[in-house]
Each structure stands twice: as C-alpha cells, then as structure tokens.
C-alpha cells in the first residue's frame with residue numbers, strides 16, 4: 001500500500017487509510033501496533049480547509065493533517081479556490097519555521113502535493129486560538145513580545161534589507177504562483193466592502209446606512225485604491241497574508257502562528273496591520289462582552305498595551321536586526337553608501353514611518369471588511385444582542401475609516417492608542 | 424546543415440554560416456542564389472552587445488542580427504553579464520511590438536535561445552540613433568507624440584489598470600528571470616554613483632569635488648534609497664528598463680524603440696524618467712555644441728518643448744486609455760467601485776501625480792549616473808574642451824540633485840521646464 005495516487009477529499013475514516021500509506025506518518029504515530037487506539041477528529045473551525053487531529057491515545061502522541069479542497073469550506077463548492085494553496089502554505093510554514101528557529105511556527109512533518117495536504121505538529125492544549133482567548137478576556141503576557149519577534153524576523157529576513165535581489169526575485173517568482181489566494185484577498189478585503197456583493201453582510205438593519213455610506217465615501221475609496229495597488233504590486237517581503245487573531249494559537253507562554261496559505265511577497269504592513277487591526281476589533285468588541293462579573297475595563301487596557309507593545313517591540317527588534325546585518329548582502333542599503341550613523345538613523349526613520357503608515361492603512365482595511373464584508377469575526381458575532389453588537393461594530397467601523405484616511409497624520413503608536421481611547 | 428547546436432560568439436564571417444542554417448533567415452535574404460552579394464557589417468555602437476547588419480545588395484534587403492555575449496562588451500570579459508538577456512529582449516520586443524501594433528518597435532524575425540540571438544527588422548537610413556540627432560541639433564516634430572504613444576501604450580496595457588492580477592502575476596514571475604539585468608541597473612544607477620567604485624569616472628579634476636559631495640549628500644542618498652526600493656519591489660508594468668535616447672532610432676516621421684534587454688515588471692516612472700532625463704541631459708549639453716553657425720538657442724527651446732509635450736501627451740493618452748478601458752478586466756479600479764466621474768477624476772489625479780514624481784526621481788537618478796558613473800553619454804563626451812564639458816555636466820548634475828530631492832514639490836511639467844530655464 002502506498003500514498004494515494006489521485007487527489008481525494010479525506011474524511012475521518014479515510015485519514016487513517018491515508019496515513020497507513022505514508023511510512024513517515026504511520027511510524028510517527030506508531031501505527032500498526034494498536035490500531036484501535038488511533039482516533040481522528042475533524043476540528044477545522046477555520047473558513048477554508050479541513051483540519052484533522054490524529055492521535056495515538058496509547059502513546060499520547062498526536063499530529064495534525066490539514067487538507068485543502070478546491071473550494072472555500074465555509075461557502076461551499078460555489079466559491080472555487082485552488083487547492084494549490086496547500087503548497088504555498090507548506091513552503092511558508094517551512095520558511096517561517098526556519099527563520100524563527102521553530103519557536104513560533106508548527107513543524108511540518110510531511111507535505112503531499114497530490115493530496116494538497118500538510119501534516120504538522122499538533123499544538124496541544126492548553127493552546128487555543130488567540131481570538132477565543134481575547135473573547136474570554138484572557139491576558140497573554142508574552143503575546144506582544146512573541147508576535148513582534150515573529151513579524152520582525154519573518155519580514156526582515158525575507159526582505160531586501162537582508163537579501164540580494166537575485167535571491168529575492170527567485171522567491172518572488174515562486175510565490176507569484178499563489179496568485180489565486182491574492183485574488184481572493186483583493187476581492188474580499190479591497191473590493192467587496194466597497195461595492196454591492198452577494199456575499200457581503202452586516203448587522204442589519206442597524207448598519208444598513210453605515211454600509212451604504214461606506215460605498216459612497218470617495219476619499220476612503222481613493223485611499224483603499226492606494227493600499228490595493230501596494231498589495232498587488234509591492235514585493236517587499238514574504239508575508240503571512242492572513243495574520244489575524246485566528247491564525248495565532250496561544251498559551252500563557254507559547255505563541256504559534258498557523259495557516260499561512262495566503263503567503264506571498266507583498267507589503268510588510270499587510271501582516272502587521274492584520275494583527276494590530278484584529279486587536280483593535282477585539283478592543284471594540286469588549287463592551288459587548290461585559291457582564292456582572294467583569295466590566296472588561298482592565299482587559300481593554302491590556303489590549304491597548306498589547307497593541308502598543310507589539311509595535312514598539314517590533315520596531316526595536318526590526319531595527320536591531322537591521323543594525324546587526326547592515327554589512328550583509330541586503331541590497332537595499334549597501335553599507336559602503338549608508339554606513340554613517342546620521343544617515344543610518346535617517347533611512348531607518350523613513351523606512352519605519354512608511355511601514356507604520358502602511359500597517360495602519362492595511363489594518364483599517366482589514367477591520368472594515370470584517371464588519372461589512374463576507375467573513376466576520378467571532379469577537380462581534382458572539383455578541384448575541386444585535387443592537388449591542390451593531391453599536392460595537394459601528395464604533396470599530398468609524399474608527400477604521402478615520403485610521404485609513406488619516407493614517408499618515410499619526411506619528412507613533414501612542415497616538416493610535418490615545419485615538420482609540422478617545423474615540 | 425542546421426542551426427548551431429552550441430553557443431558560439433559570431434563574427435562577421437560566421438554570421439553568414441549561421442544564417443545558412445536557419446531557413447527562415449536564409450530565405451528572407453534570398454541566400455543561396457548570389458552569395459557574393461551578401462554583406463555583413465558589425466555596427467554595435469551600444470555598450471553591451473554585438474549587432475550585425477546583414478544585407479543582400481542585389482535585392483536591396485537587410486535585417487539585423489543582435490547577439491548577447493556573456494559579458495559587457497564595452498568593459499570586456501571582466502564584467503560578466505548573463506546572455507539570457509537576449510531572451511527577455513526578444514520577449515519584450517514581441518510584447519511591445521504587439522501592443523503598439525508594430526508602429527514603434529522593430530519586428531522580431533527569429534529568436535535563437537542557444538545562440539542568445541535575435542534577428543529583427545533593419546531600421547534603414549535615414550533612421551539614426553536619437554542621441555546623435557540631438558547632438559547634431561536636429562528637430563523631430565513627431566518625437567514627443569510617438570514616445571508618448573509608445574510609453575502610454577506599453578505601460579498601460581501591461582499594468583493592473585488593464586490586466587487581471589492573474590495575468591499580471593504570471594508575467595511578473597516570468598520577467599523575474601531577468602534579475603541579473605536588474606542587478607546591473609541597481610548597481611550602476613542606484614549604487615555606484617554614491618560610493619567609490621572602480622568603474623566610476625568623471626571629467627577630472629573639474630568634477631572631483633562634485634563627485635565627492637555627491638557621495639556625502641545624506642538627503643540625496645535618503646531619496647535614492649526610496650527610488651531603489653521602488654525599482655526592486657514594485658511590479659507596476661512591463662518597463663523597457665533602458666529607455667534613454669540611444670534606445671530610440673528616429674527619422675523625420677518614424678520613431679522606433681530598440682534594445683529592451685533590461686525589461687522587467689518595474690515602476691513605470693523608470694521608463695518615463697529615463698527618456699525625459701536624457702532629454703534634459705541633451706539640453707544641458709547644448710552649450711557645449713554651440714559654434715559660430717549655430718547658437719543652439721532655438722534648439723534648446725525645442726528640447727524643452729519636447730520634454731513638455733512628451734509628458735503632456737503621455738498624460739492625455741494614458742488617461743484616454745484608462746477611460747476607454749475602465750470597465751475592463753483591470754483589477755486596480757473596478758468600475759463597480761470607481762465608476763463615478765468625481766471619484767474617477769480623483770483617483771486619476773492621484774495616480775498621475777505619483778507617476779510624475781516617480782518619473783522625476785528616476786529621471787534625475789539616470790542623469791546623475793551618466794555624469795559620475797560608469798557609462799557616460801555622447802551628448803557630453805563629444806564636447807572635446809574639458810572645461811566646457813565639465814561646466815555643462817556640473818549644471819546637469821546640480822539640476823538633477825535638486826530634481827531628485829525636491830521632486831514632490833513640482834506639480835506639473837511646465838514647472839520643470841521653468842526650473843530648467845531658470846537654472
């Protein structure tokens with residue numbers, strides 16, 4: 001018996017059959033000895049793919065099998081999406097894993113191109129999806145530090161601050177193959193929220209007017225076009241491409257980034273903005289989660305502090321990597337030209353300011369699409385009272401619009417935190 | 424006898440042997456009947472490659488054979504450069520030819536990958552290299568119109584204003600293969616002029632101080648870094664990549680763009696800037712060509728008018744293409760979102776202003792590198808009096824520095840023309 005020769009969607013039953021044909025996996029699982037101890041559980045609560053936890057309960061060992069089907073899971077076969085995305089996800093996982101020395105990315109055990117399937121480390125309990133932790137009001141003291149580390153390292157080491165253009169262009173070309181996933185983002189982030197689209201929805205009727213105003217906001221659409229063109233044209237670094245708070249699994253001391261199936265060479269700010277924007281969404285959703293036991297006041301402060309710390313730590317780590325590698329092969333700032341302290345400060349300030357503004361713009365766009373677009377976030381969806389939910393969403397939406405339009409007026413992250421507090 | 428099975432550098436003798444093995448070419452030339460009527464002449468006055476004019480004098484028919492060798496012709500084998508560039512040149516010639524309906528690009532008759540060789544239409548006399556015409560003081564009444572047409576069409580139709588991102592990313596990936604040529608540009612345009620480099624030279628000793636000041640101009644180097652990052656990262660359109668006045672052949676009524684071996688998906692402003700920047704170089708060189716018969720005053724006015732017309736005609740043609748295709752497949756501004764006259768004006772104004780500033784920046788960078796970098800221009804080199812030459816070059820250099828640093832302060836091309844006149 002060998003691996004499957006043709007693509008076949010798996011289910012909980014056929015997963016074991018599949019594993020039997022893949023020695024690397026069946027031996028990992030000690031399969032063959034006590035087959036009755038093996039359990040398979042489908043846990044994919046994500047939007048796109050199927051995720052199976054495969055466990056040998058007698059030895060207490062598990063791994064995860066993730067399979068891409070040629071459509072979007074939460075919509076169904078009517079919204080086709082290439083299963084080739086699994087290839088880019090596995091390549092990105094490997095690259096990000098290598099860059100972060102396995103600290104913040106689950107290890108890939110096996111990739112099967114025919115089956116569009118990745119086997120990877122199981123992020124065992126108490127790992128949970130960060131978004132769920134944020135809804136539950138749990139503080140993660142290392143989150144900002146870890147995410148800053150993940151982003152600073154993955155973005156720096158795949159950019160021209162570190163790489164030669166030869167190396168860079170080879171990788172850019174490879175990830176151009178993930179164009180279908182980019183097109184999905186172009187549509188759901190940069191287009192659909194600003195036009196009538198069958199998949200759009202919002203807390204109706206409360207936000208009907210807001211959604212309509214958005215579609216007629218010329219200044220906003222002018223800025224969205226700039227962001228979209230950056231997304232489509234600027235190959236700045238290998239970005240995760242979907243770095244919201246459901247792509248992060250956490251415990252008190254571990255932070256793991258999963259699900260980089262949208263990875264490609266794009267603008268760094270798209271990742272940073274995705275993460276920060278989703279924290280801002282979490283912030284604005286907190287009032288909907290207040291109950292008699294918890295007024296969420298101090299938790300809201302913690303979220304704001306995490307936003308601030310993430311950017312500041314990212315900034316410092318990124319600059320430290322830059323300083324450390326300034327005499328390396330990075331094509332962007334050759335040391336013979338830029339190696340004087342005053343100039344180095346000048347170029348770093350310019351670079352980081354541009355990146356900050358990009359991050360704010362992309363973050364805002366990601367917030368907007370979660371309120372009036374196709375895919376919403378549990379932070380708001382779990383607020384059962386529709387009026388309450390709409391009020392939280394409207395504040396987030398209005399803040400995002402301001403952020404997107406005025407992003408270049410903000411000089412630092414403390415100004416953002418103040419703006420959120422005063423909003 | 425067949426085509427050559429291995430790469431071999433041709434010379435005037437072996438060109439005929441080569442053609443004999445390629446039926447498409449030998450029949451075109453009516454070779455075989457009167458072999459004694461065939462002449463081969465090497466005319467490559469360019470920097471990089473060998474160009475042969477092959478003629479059958481009895482039938483009055485000629486074509487051109489261009490061959491890339493694995494090094495830079497004007498430097499020698501010490502500066503290696505991949506001969507794969509011939510592939511990208513032939514692909515770009517075909518694409519630009521198709522887009523401009525053969526009006527402004529010589530037709531490709533034959534491409535031989537093994538031999539890194541292109542056979543193309545011979546641009547017969549009175550076609551001359553535009554730069555030589557500019558040095559001779561010849562006016563070309565249709566030049567601005569033709570170049571605006573070439574640039575508007577080739578840039579618009581290969582951008583996301585016209586194309587889907589699927590189509591775009593496929594082409595971007597292909598031209599990533601021309602990375603070696605991009606690296607050459609990165610070095611000679613964006614790096615070498617700002618550092619000590621063995622190949623740099625200038626009119627010494629007169630410009631020694633100017634060259635040194637340049638290497639220590641922090642604000643200039645800050646801006647150059649921005650331009651370089653755009654050049655390396657932004658896949659806006661298929662650009663020619665080397666669109667100076669020696670890549671254009673002209674007669675009174677014909678304008679032909681040759682030599683796109685540097686083609687790749689990059690920022691549009693790099694092409695527009697190359698052309699305009701070289702016209703500005705031509706302008707500043709005119710005082711060195713004054714003699715008793717010609718004070719060059721009216722010719723300088725004609726150059727300025729050509730600069731102004733080129734941009735204005737480009738602007739109008741580009742916008743006309745945009746309006747014409749606004750309901751097409753272009754991903755950048757979907758008509759459902761941007762189809763209202765006020766917003767359309769707003770986005771076009773923003774797009775064209777950004778493109779204008781990019782063009783000024785790249786144009787200025789291209790001017791600078793022609794004065795203190797490795798490859799100079801005949802406009803200045805043909806001024807035999809070194810003091811005179813240095814004075815012309817210094818004015819051009821100083822103007823370029825201002826243009827590069829202050830490019831975003833200029834709102835339109837008339838301001839540029841005034842700035843040149845007042846300089």
Ligand SMILES: Nc1ncnc2c1ncn2[C@@H]1O[C@H](COP(=O)(O)OP(=O)(O)O)[C@@H](O)[C@H]1O
Pocket residue numbers: 043044045046047048049050051064066106120121122123124129246247258259261
């Ligand atoms: N390596 C893993 N360890 C544990 N759980 C995982 C792992 N990968 C995915 N999951 C679970 O499966 C869910 C969906 O996975 P994800 O990669 O986000 O798929 P999708 O692309 O469909 O969003 C996650 O929210 C998480 O609960």
Ligand SMILES: Nc1ncnc2c1ncn2[C@@H]1O[C@H](COP(=O)(O)OP(=O)(O)O)[C@@H](O)[C@H]1O
Pocket residue numbers: 466467468469470471472473474487489529543544545546547552669670681682684
């Ligand atoms: N199609 C052509 N018809 C006539 N002359 C040509 C043609 N192509 C090139 N030449 C001549 O050969 C010279 C070098 O060609 P070019 O393509 O610019 O080579 P390089 O890449 O070495 O600069 C041109 O300056 C021109 O004089």
Ligand SMILES: [Mg+2]
Pocket residue numbers: 046047246247259
């Ligand atoms: Mg997911």
Ligand SMILES: [Mg+2]
Pocket residue numbers: 046047048049242259261
């Ligand atoms: Mg996913």
Ligand SMILES: [Mg+2]
Pocket residue numbers: 325326327328330333334335
């Ligand atoms: Mg460096």
Ligand SMILES: [Mg+2]
Pocket residue numbers: 469470669670682
């Ligand atoms: Mg040439």
Ligand SMILES: [Mg+2]
Pocket residue numbers: 469470471472665682684
């Ligand atoms: Mg050339």
